[in-house]
Amino acid sequence: MTSPSFFQGWRAGLLWFPDPQMPQAQHEQDGLLVTAREADGIVRIQAIGPYRDLAPQFPDLPVTHWPGLCIAPGFVDLHIHYPQTDVIGSPAEGLLPWLEHYTFPHEKQFSEPAYAHEVTAFFMDELMRHGVTTALCFATAHPESVDVFMAEAQKRQLRMVTGKVLQDRHSPDGLRDTDTALSLRQTEDLIRRWHGVDRLGYAITPRFAPTSSPEQLHGAGEIAHQFPDVWIQSHVAENLDEIRWVSELFPEARSYLDVYDRAGLLRQRSVYAHCIYLDDTDRRRMAEVGATAAVSPTSNLFLGSGFFDYTASDAAGLRYGLASDVGGGTSFSPFHTMHAAYTVARQNVGRPGISLAPEHLWWQHTAGAAAALDLGGKVGNLLPGCEADFVVLNPRATPLLARRTTQTETLAEWLFAMIVLGDERLIAHTVVQGQRVNIGR
Structure with a gap:
């Protein structure tokens, strides 16, 4: 069992694929991602869901809060x-x-x-x-x-x-x-x-x-x-x-x-x-x-x-x-x-x-x-059991992105605006194994 002392929470918007075999994403505007280092030394995702539902299940959880940003798979x-x-x-x-x-x-x-x-x-x-x-x-x-x-x-x-x-x-x-x-x-x-x-x-x-x-x-x-x-x-x-x-x-x-x-x-x-x-x-x-x-x-x-x-x-x-x-x-x-x-x-x-x-x-x-790559369930998603590698998106990273993403009405429009208009400025943070990477942005 994982020691609770190693649990970490990450609060922001969430974007993930509930069925990793299907290209249908789920988006939660105020979500909570819970990670922990397990016995083999790998930091994995333990839980994902709406903050209001998940937070009561993890009392005293240290939480990093990124309001206005969105956590997505690396x-x-x-x-x-x-x-x-x-x-x-x-x-x-x-x-x-x-x-x-x-x-x-x-x-x-x-x-x-x-x-x-x-x-x-x-x-x-x-x-x-x-x-x-x-x-x-x-x-x-x-x-x-x-x-x-x-x-x-x-x-x-x-x-x-x-x-x-x-x-x-x-x-x-x-x-x-x-x-x-x-x-x-x-x-x-x-x-x-x-x-x-x-x-x-x-x-x-x-x-x-x-x-x-x-x-x-x-x-x-x-x-x-x-x-x-x-x-x-x-x-x-x-x-x-x-x-x-x-x-x-x-x-x-x-x-x-x-x-x-x-x-x-x-x-x-x-x-x-x-x-x-x-x-x-x-x-x-x-x-x-x-x-x-x-x-x-x-x-x-x-x-x-x-x-x-x-x-x-x-x-x-x-x-x-x-x-x-x-x-x-x-x-x-x-x-x-x-x-x-x-x-x-x-x-x-x-x-x-x-x-x-x-x-x-x-x-x-x-x-x-x-x-x-035969690594489904390990990387590329935010499902429980996946390794804790993820990115934090800032959909208002540039003036044009901010103007466009705030006017989108569907998840598809929002994602497409970032695909067409985005670059590395969209990546507010990169997290590898539960640690933010310091790369001199």
Whole structure:
């Protein structure tokens, strides 16, 4: 049992998803959230509800009161590259030139732990400033980039997942794994060192099919079979030039996705970024095994890659959630990402455009993303049992927001105003494990 001395109350408006599988939010204007540190050391939510109903059940509860603000789940980012923090906003003609001219040269520097540490600290501050409390991150090909990231996340008590990038061909010196067997041993060593430590998780991370030999991909698949509770992350079907390249390199595969499937890298807890040019067979296969699409709309718009097909994905039962994809993505802000996702859905790949509901957009970046990451009931929501990571929204953070949000008549209008007009100024506080994060706002 949890000792009552560890209980803490948080009084403000509340926004959460009563059924985490459904994108239907509940809003309480004057609510109470009760948290406590449990025997395993994790701070979890104990109760949620209207203040008038819940407060009498917790006499002498210390309460932090934020009148006029709203507590909401911390955002979950399904795909982001921490080593690309400093190449965000770099111009290029498309994905492959962008990788060649910006990403690869920059990532070479992450063999130096001191450099990796400086970028990691900035990156995590930036996530917290934007209200992102859980993320699935790429590191680089250097094991040091994983060690530094994990140590920093552990110090901050964050729930983060990352992995050493696997790339043993078609990559420049300084990033290419020159010894495929060694790269796989390094992956196993990092899994044993970090996976499941505190709130950390490991992801087996081929960069994308063209930069891994068949031997490396199949070796990664064998590791995935050996460690069924680790994640798998990579890219698939993002760009037409990339897809043509994959078909030349893997002529035996039915599709780009099939390359990973044949290697044993398609299963539950596998998260594939973009998924723009999948066909219905691919989507059904991902749904069948419980794999996830990380929808990356700002990156896809910026690099001109294409549009995620929400209609076809829903028809196939494909799980998905939102991702910033920094540095191809153009913002750490979940509000910018949600707004871009709305814009992408209106295009809908040649079909009549669909209009994603504001609650659905929010769900894709919180409870829906958590479920897609196989962390439903742990993060991305405010239900009892969830870990105490949340953000505190100020819907009057700017003059325009204040003017617009005070005139909204429905929850959908209120949420949509924040999605369209919001940025990091909306995040009044970020709370991780029941502690307000001091990030120099």
